[in-house]
Amino acid sequence: xxxxxxxxxxxxxxxxxxxxxxxxxxxxxxxxxxxxxxxxxxxxxxxxxxxxxxxxxxxxxxxxxxxxxxxxxxxxxxxxxxxxxxxxxxxxxxxxxxxxxxxxxxxxxxxxxxxxxxxxxxxxxxxxxxxxxxxxxxxxxxxxxxxxxxxxxxxxxxxxxxxx
Amino acid sequence: xxxxxxxxxxxxxxxxxxxxxxxxxxxxxxxxxxxxxxxxxxxxxxxxxxxxxxxxxxxxxxxxxxxxxxxxxxxxxxxxxxxxxxxxxxxxxxxxxxxxxxx
Numbered sequence: 001x002x003x004x005x006x007x008x009x010x011x012x013x014x015x016x017x018x019x020x021x022x023x024x025x026x027x028x029x030x031x032x033x034x035x036x037x038x039x040x041x042x043x044x045x046x047x048x049x050x051x052x053x054x055x056x057x058x059x060x061x062x063x064x065x066x067x068x069x070x071x072x073x074x075x076x077x078x079x080x081x082x083x084x085x086x087x088x089x090x091x092x093x094x095x096x097x098x099x100x101x102x103x104x105x106x107x108x109x110x111x112x113x114x115x116x117x118x119x120x121x122x123x124x125x126x127x128x129x130x131x132x133x134x135x136x137x138x139x140x141x142x143x144x145x146x147x148x149x150x151x152x153x154x155x156x157x158x159x160x161x162x163x164x
Numbered sequence: 165x166x167x168x169x170x171x172x173x174x175x176x177x178x179x180x181x182x183x184x185x186x187x188x189x190x191x192x193x194x195x196x197x198x199x200x201x202x203x204x205x206x207x208x209x210x211x212x213x214x215x216x217x218x219x220x221x222x223x224x225x226x227x228x229x230x231x232x233x234x235x236x237x238x239x240x241x242x243x244x245x246x247x248x249x250x251x252x253x254x255x256x257x258x259x260x261x262x263x264x265x266x267x
Contacts, residue, residue, distance in 0.1 A: 003169050010176030017180055017203050021187035026195055033199050040206050043173070048222055049213040052229045056209065059233055064202060064240050071195055071244040075251045084190035085260055091189040099182035106174060124223035125230070132231045143238035147245050 006043065013039040030068045037061035051121050173214050180207035194247040194257045198240055205236040 013036050020032035037060030044053035084091070125133060184204035191197055209229045216225015251257055 003167065003172055006169055006172050006176070010173065010180075013206075014176065014179050014183055017183040017187075020199060020203065021183065021191065021196075026193065026199075029196060029199055033202060036203060036206060040210055043176075043210060044213055047173075047213055047217050049217070049226045049229065052209070052213055052226045052233070055230055055233050056206070059237050060202070060206065064237060067241060067244055068195070068199065071248055074248050075195065075257065083192075085192060086189060088190060091186055094189065095182050095186040098185055099178055102181065103174070103178045106178065121223045121226045121230075124221075124227045128224070129227045129231075132227060136231055136234045139235055139238045143241050146238075146242045 002046065005046065009039050009043050009046075013043075027069070027072055030065055030072070033068070034061045034065045037064075170218060173210075177207050177211045177214065180204075180210070192259050194250060194259055194262075195244065197259070198243040198247065201243070202236065202240060205232060209233060209236075 016032045016035045016039065020029040020036070023029045023032065037056060041053045041057040041061070044050075044056060181204060184200055184207060187200040187203065188197070191200060209232055212229040212232065213222070213225045216222045216228075219225075247257060250262060254262055256262060
């Protein structure tokens with residue numbers, strides 16, 4: 001029974017991803033992206049990764065969507081996607097080749113069942129992967145500083161004074 | 165190949181990656197490029213959790229997936245800020261057009 005649920009959820013995510021890519025209006029693409037996040041969150045929850053599912057839902061469908069809508073409000077309504085540089089049949093052929101190669105490489109690697117005992121996230125994160133926690137803290141700090149620097153608008157007087 | 169749960173999720177992950185690669189190839193708008201990177205990272209997060217589940221070490225998969233989500237969010241934030249600044253400076257979000265500009 002879970003096969004049907006996984007199939008439907010992943011098919012919905014793939015359809016939303018395709019619609020997000022081919023949609024001409026970027027606001028519509030943003031809504032489709034939020035839908036993908038919600039569907040992937042359900043799949044993660046069904047796989048047992050509850051903490052990551054909550055993170056994905058709050059960050060992917062919440063924070064990133066808000067950021068995209070803010071960027072679109074700053075950029076304006078002319079944020080339409082122009083036609084592609086390379087031809088679409090060529091892109092489809094390249095992607096099909098890459099996808100088949102990827103599937104062919106991955107498929108033999110996952111044909112085994114649970115070999116190790118289950119370990120909970122907290123003990124892994126705070127004991128084995130504590131470096132990841134520090135990296136996350138540094139990333140968040142650098143992201144905040146980067147955005148503050150990039151979104152700050154220079155006043156004309158200061159900009160001219162800097163060059164003279 | 166039988167359609168077991170493992171195979172269905174594997175097909176879903178690879179298909180999502182394929183759709184993302186296709187989007188990267190045909191898209192020129194900078195904001196949309198950031199969105200397509202988000203799609204690709206969602207597939208990768210799912211792959212990490214799925215591999216952790218299959219190998220019996222779900223905690224490790226979740227830990228790496230959480231780090232990837234944080235890094236991806238920072239990439240999206242900085243990418244969007246850069247796109248906004250590019251739009252203010254050059255008046256366009258078209259990547260090939262920006263590459264031909266000077267100054």
